[in-house]
Amino acid sequence: MIEITNLSKSYGSTKALRDLNLKTSSGKIFGFLGHNGAGKSTTLKTLVSIHNPTSGSVMVDGMDLMEHRLEIKQKIAYVPDTPDIFLQLSAGEYWSFLIAAYQLDPVAVQSRLEKLTSLFNMNFHIDETLSSFSHGMRQKAILIGALMVDPDIWILDEPMQGLDPQAAFDLKEMMKSHAQKGKTVIFSTHNLDTAQQLCDELAILKKGQLIYNGPVEKLLAEHGNRSLEEVYLEMAGRVDQPIMSDLNGEHRE
Amino acid sequence: MNKQQLKALLSVNLRLLNPQVTNKYRSKGQTGRGLTQRIIFNLMVTTFAFVIVYGFVMIPIVVNKSAALFTYFAGIYLIFGISQSLTGISNVFFAQKDLQDYLPLPISPREVFASKIIVVTMNILPFTITLLLLFLMTSWSFGIFLPTAIVMSLILFIIITVIIELICALIIFLLSKTRFFQANQSLIMNALLMITIVIAVVGILFINNQMDGQDPGQLNGYTIGILLPLFNLFKQPLAVGSLIHWAILIALAAGLILLLKKIVISQLTAQLINISSAPHNQRRKPALKSKKTIGRSLFSYNLKLLKEPNLLVQVFSSSLLLPVIFIFSLSFTTINSGLGIKWIGVFFVGGLLLSGVTMNQTSLISNLISLDRSNFDFVASLPLSLKDYLKNKFHFGLLAQIIINSILIVLMGFMYKFGILMTFSSLLGSVVGTYLIGQFYFSRDYRLRTTNWTNITELFNRGGGNLAMILTMVIVILVGLIIIVAYSMIISYSSDPWVINGIVGLILVLAWGVVMHHFNRGFWDTLN
Numbered sequence: 001m002i003e004i005t006n007l008s009k010s011y012g013s014t015k016a017l018r019d020l021n022l023k024t025s026s027g028k029i030f031g032f033l034g035h036n037g038a039g040k041s042t043t044l045k046t047l048v049s050i051h052n053p054t055s056g057s058v059m060v061d062g063m064d065l066m067e068h069r070l071e072i073k074q075k076i077a078y079v080p081d082t083p084d085i086f087l088q089l090s091a092g093e094y095w096s097f098l099i100a101a102y103q104l105d106p107v108a109v110q111s112r113l114e115k116l117t118s119l120f121n122m123n124f125h126i127d128e129t130l131s132s133f134s135h136g137m138r139q140k141a142i143l144i145g146a147l148m149v150d151p152d153i154w155i156l157d158e159p160m161q162g163l164d165p166q167a168a169f170d171l172k173e174m175m176k177s178h179a180q181k182g183k184t185v186i187f188s189t190h191n192l193d194t195a196q197q198l199c200d201e202l203a204i205l206k207k208g209q210l211i212y213n214g215p216v217e218k219l220l221a222e223h224g225n226r227s228l229e230e231v232y233l234e235m236a237g238r239v240d241q242p243i244m245s246d247l248n249g250e251h252r253e
Numbered sequence: 254m255n256k257q258q259l260k261a262l263l264s265v266n267l268r269l270l271n272p273q274v275t276n277k278y279r280s281k282g283q284t285g286r287g288l289t290q291r292i293i294f295n296l297m298v299t300t301f302a303f304v305i306v307y308g309f310v311m312i313p314i315v316v317n318k319s320a321a322l323f324t325y326f327a328g329i330y331l332i333f334g335i336s337q338s339l340t341g342i343s344n345v346f347f348a349q350k351d352l353q354d355y356l357p358l359p360i361s362p363r364e365v366f367a368s369k370i371i372v373v374t375m376n377i378l379p380f381t382i383t384l385l386l387l388f389l390m391t392s393w394s395f396g397i398f399l400p401t402a403i404v405m406s407l408i409l410f411i412i413i414t415v416i417i418e419l420i421c422a423l424i425i426f427l428l429s430k431t432r433f434f435q436a437n438q439s440l441i442m443n444a445l446l447m448i449t450i451v452i453a454v455v456g457i458l459f460i461n462n463q464m465d466g467q468d469p470g471q472l473n474g475y476t477i478g479i480l481l482p483l484f485n486l487f488k489q490p491l492a493v494g495s496l497i498h499w500a501i502l503i504a505l506a507a508g509l510i511l512l513l514k515k516i517v518i519s520q521l522t523a524q525l526i527n528i529s530s531a532p533h534n535q536r537r538k539p540a541l542k543s544k545k546t547i548g549r550s551l552f553s554y555n556l557k558l559l560k561e562p563n564l565l566v567q568v569f570s571s572s573l574l575l576p577v578i579f580i581f582s583l584s585f586t587t588i589n590s591g592l593g594i595k596w597i598g599v600f601f602v603g604g605l606l607l608s609g610v611t612m613n614q615t616s617l618i619s620n621l622i623s624l625d626r627s628n629f630d631f632v633a634s635l636p637l638s639l640k641d642y643l644k645n646k647f648h649f650g651l652l653a654q655i656i657i658n659s660i661l662i663v664l665m666g667f668m669y670k671f672g673i674l675m676t677f678s679s680l681l682g683s684v685v686g687t688y689l690i691g692q693f694y695f696s697r698d699y700r701l702r703t704t705n706w707t708n709i710t711e712l713f714n715r716g717g718g719n720l721a722m723i724l725t726m727v728i729v730i731l732v733g734l735i736i737i738v739a740y741s742m743i744i745s746y747s748s749d750p751w752v753i754n755g756i757v758g759l760i761l762v763l764a765w766g767v768v769m770h771h772f773n774r775g776f777w778d779t780l781n
């Protein structure tokens with residue numbers, strides 16, 4: 001269980017998160033929605049110790065993140081928003097590195113790794129470097145790493161981005177089954193259909209503030225059962241509305 | 254210390270160290286453990302090459318048992334070791350930008366730090382191994398029982414390496430704790446490196462100056478007092494003084510290790526997190542406004558490229574530090590002031606050759622195109638003449654290089670009292686040299702351009718890599734010395750020096766024509 005209390009984060013003068021309060025429970029898929037720059041990645045990065053919060057606290061399974069980083073990291077697998085890490089390593093070397101980092105037994109993980117590589121069609125790219133991969137292939141390589149390690153909590157920042165439809169489908173199935181096993185999946189997305197399909201619970205961020213937290217059904221019910229797109233745009237949408245037709249007329253001679 | 258993690262971290266960091274070398278072995282089908290071993294082997298070969306080269310240089314020590322010579326070399330190698338450690342640490346810890354990739358993983362900062370410092374040590378081993386060699390040869394010259402000599406030298410070498418590296422690490426990490434550092438990381442690293450370079454140059458000049466008029470091979474030449482105890486460790490290994498110095502060195506190393514454990518490692522995580530959340534550099538895009546100001550906006554764009562973190566550190570340390578140390582440590586002599594005007598040609602050629610020594614594949618002008626990264630491809634897609642764009646870039650690089658070389662020459666002119674006329678002649682020579690040699694390195698950058706690099710050292714290692722660079726430098730220096738010495742001899746013994754100067758001038762004009770023709774045909778004209 002993850003409990004976020006009064007979490008704020010500033011980058012210099014930019015306030016990326018303001019007083020965030022959230023609770024996730026095991027066995028659930030937890031989804032973050034929000035416009036670009038709303039603070040989704042900042043929240044996830046704080047959970048995985050990439051950022052220090054400016055103020056507030058994060059508790060994971062009753063442990064304070066600031067005091068028990070290593071134990072908590074051991075429980076988490078993270079997929080970053082841009083798959084531009086460890087580019088100099090081959091896919092196989094990257095996975096071996098993760099095995100060592102999480103101190104797993106290579107023999108024990110082997111069959112799981114093999115299944116994942118063939119599921120994501122990556123068996124023929126094991127010895128190629130991540131830098132030579134297409135965006136989607138990098139995403140797959142990093143996803144395979146996280147899924148192979150398979151700790152209690154998955155934290156995935158826009159994991160479907162760049163994946164082909166088959167891989168995206170498989171990933172969603174795996175997220176569901178992970179939650180069904182009583183574990184936790186936390187992810188962010190811009191795809192409202194995905195959010196609607198997967199999320200047991202939703203958090204919508206706007207300019208660093210939480211504007212909704214709860215099940216999707218409850219949100220829709222509160223808004224007269226319109227589509228999630230309509231409801232989301234109404235809640236998270238722009239403050240001042242330039243008219244689309246104005247924009248289309250611009251810069252014409 | 255977790256061995257499994259440490260080993261994994263080491264193999265990752267070895268790959269990051271020299272991406273170009275890594276890729277070379279990859280293209281030959283190496284991966285996994287085999288690749289790691291290949292990289293280590295490569296490092297060992299480089300180290301061995303240095304051992305051979307410096308082994309010869311230090312033979313006089315064995316013959317002379319000279320304290321002066323010992324402290325002279327030890328002084329230079331220590332300065333070398335410190336500057337290399339500073340760059341090594343900044344390079345391996347900061348330039349590779351991989352520190353934050355470990356943050357989400359359950360690896361403690363201790364392992365990360367240990368793996369990095371081990372890689373730094375391996376990386377600078379070719380430069381520090383000279384110290385070990387010096388110790389070995391000295392102990393051997395005093396007839397210490399060989400196995401004892403090896404063990405003694407090795408222990409002393411390890412202690413001194415530990416002291417150098419930990420002091421450098423402490424400096425960098427204490428600095429990196431400050432908010433100012435986090436905001437101006439590359440600036441501070443540059444400043445730090447400049448300071449080391451200045452210390453190196455001043456140190457070497459000072460040493461040379463002290464030895465002025467003395468034959469360094471002499472038994473009783475000038476010794477650097479502070480380094481004399483090191484010499485005595487070998488001369489009188491069992492004397493009380495030597496034992497006390499051993500104790501001091503060991504205590505110093507142990508103290509530093511403790512300090513590091515207390516200060517750096519315990520706070521490393523927090524520090525890394527802070528660095529990773531410091532505001533990022535702005536993304537670069539050329540500001541192409543209108544035709545009129547395009548030259549100016551390209552100039553300021555090129556100037557912005559220099560803000561690439563660690564670029565200047567690297568440029569100064571690899572392209573300038575080595576030649577500067579070579580030049581200053583090789584020149585034992587001073588020049589008679591008041592040379593006649595007939596020497597003007599010698600100084601011109603000297604300036605020209607100097608630019609050949611100070612420019613190499615790690616110079617600014619040799620990397621300017623690749624610094625564009627994907628902007629270069631973007632520019633190529635713009636309705637803008639590529640030739641003009643590159644010409645502009647070339648002139649920018651040229652200017653930078655000329656400024657650097659001029660500062661060097663003015664410094665040298667001042668130190669060795671060239672006199673105004675000769676200094677001016679050298680300056681002119683170096684401008685001409687920079688222009689011609691710049692063409693080579695600039696077109697080389699175009700030929701080998703990489704726009705998707707992640708670490709600046711990738712660019713520097715294009716082509717032959719570090720070893721080839723140093724070999725080229727040694728060869729250029731040797732050939733240059735031969736030319737200068739020959740030219741000087743002819744001038745001083747010739748009855749009609751102006752005929753000689755005329756011939757040399759003619760050769761230079763011809764060479765200019767050939768080089769210009771070559772690069773116009775082979776490079777500039779192919780651009781459109």
Ligand SMILES: Nc1ncnc2c1ncn2[C@@H]1O[C@H](COP(=O)(O)OP(=O)(O)OP(=O)(O)O)[C@@H](O)[C@H]1O
Nearest residue numbers: 011014016035036037038039040041042531532533
């Ligand atoms: N490293 C950084 N330095 C400075 N500001 C940052 C940094 N990272 C994020 N920000 C700022 O913090 C705010 C939140 O960014 P964040 O990346 O969390 O948004 P997001 O919701 O993930 O957006 P997206 O949908 O585009 O991924 C933005 O205003 C952004 O400009």
Ligand SMILES: [Mg+2]
Nearest residue numbers: 040041042081
């Ligand atoms: Mg994001």
